[in-house]
Amino acid sequence: MQPSSPARPVGRGAKVRAAVHAAALAELVDKGYAALTVESVAQRAGVHKTTVYRRWKDRESLLTDALAEHMATDVPVPDTGSIETDLRALARSLVQAYTSPTGQAVLAAMFTGLPEAAAARRHVFDDRLVRAEPVVTRAVGRGELPADTDPGEVLKTLAAPIYLRLLVTADPVDESTADRAVHVTLAAARAGACGPAR
Incomplete structure (x- = not known):
């Protein structure tokens, strides 16, 4: 009987991917x-x-994958049991991620103006929205937001003032920016302004 070949180390592929x-x-x-x-x-x-x-x-598919994974790790999806604290955690994580040196480099890469960067940006943002949607669907299930609330619209409303400061106005971005974004987003969502497009 032939001796079995040594087992491949567990997680080798994952370790290479992470490296x-x-x-x-x-x-x-x-x-x-x-x-x-x-x-x-x-x-x-x-x-x-x-x-x-x-x-x-190619380089673009590698960067797209690395950027999506980086955002998933740096901006984890919270589950605190409350839409307000969930959105605050999301917004503060977003601010923290994009004001770091790595976050600044990520933003610069995603907004270079090159066609391949636009495709990567779309993938990263779509991936981010899909991962974070449960925050809103759980809130709807708890009765904290109207039944017809569109999760994507809530998350875009939350992120918009942060990205405006980061990419357009260059105003300071800190936890107060995140908290203000949460306040505005909750007011809009509770008023039914984040429902499906008509």
């Missing part, structure tokens, strides 16, 4: 979007570039 994601974000912070290459990411991650290409077809 490549971390390397991609570090390269983004250090070099910016335009100078980032699959080769430089692979070198920083300590893997061969073919390992990267087996999982991601």
Whole structure:
């Protein structure tokens, strides 16, 4: 009877994925979007570039995946039992994530104006909305918001003033910005202004 081959270490694929994601974000912070290459990411991650290409077809798909995962980790979806505290946690996490050096590099990458950056941005934001929708659907189920509340509209209303300051006005962004966004969002949602488009 042949001896069985050694088992592949558990989590090896996950560890490689995490290392490549971390390397991609570090390269983004250090070099910016335009100078980032699959080769430089692979070198920083300590893997061969073919390992990267087996999982991601190109630089854009790698960055899109890394950015979506980064946002999912840095802006976790809370479940406090209250829509107000859930939205506050979301908004404050968003502010904290995007005012960090990595967050600033992520924003710069997503808003470079290049077509591939626009596709990555759309994917990252869509992924973020889908992950956070349970915050609103749970609130509707608890009777905290009207039954026809659109989760996506609530989340966009919450994020809009934060992104306005980050990307347009360059006004300071801090916890008070997050808390004001929550106040406005709750007022709009409770008044039925975040229902389905008519």
